[in-house]
Amino acid sequence: MNGWIRVCATSELLPGEFQVAFDGDTAIAVFNIDGELYAIEDVCTHDGGELAGGPIEGFSVECPRHGAKFDVRTGEALCAPAYLPTAKFPVAVDADAVWTRDDR
Ligand code: FES
Numbered sequence: 001m002n003g004w005i006r007v008c009a010t011s012e013l014l015p016g017e018f019q020v021a022f023d024g025d026t027a028i029a030v031f032n033i034d035g036e037l038y039a040i041e042d043v044c045t046h047d048g049g050e051l052a053g054g055p056i057e058g059f060s061v062e063c064p065r066h067g068a069k070f071d072v073r074t075g076e077a078l079c080a081p082a083y084l085p086t087a088k089f090p091v092a093v094d095a096d097a098v099w100t101r102d103d104r
Helices: none
Strands: 006-007 018-023 026-033 036-041 061-062 070-071 091-094 097-100
Touching: 006 018, 006 026, 018 097, 026 097, 036 091
Parallel strands: none
Antiparallel strands: 006 097, 018 026, 026 036, 061 070, 091 097
16 A cells, blocks of 8 residues: 555444544545545635534535535535535555545
8 A cells, every 4th residue: 555544444444433644734534434435635625624523414524613514425515615625535445454645
């Protein structure tokens, strides 16, 4: 997994849970939604809030600061006050661990 960042063991990211890892200065939030893993930048495009820890409903995570929602599958902003997407990153499972990277 050269160039990838180890997030955690797979056993530490069960359905309904999230983890945050850093690739350099980039905070990446990885979500397990019903057994599928999704990684987006842990930054709300409204005013920089951290998305990890916000309420999750279906495939959306709500920013705890002012309520913008983002699709964890695509990074798309789903409602005001955010209009721009947050970045989406690749996620992989290898050697019983979860991996991601900032591929921009
Ligand atoms: S910082 Fe996320 S909604 Fe304002």
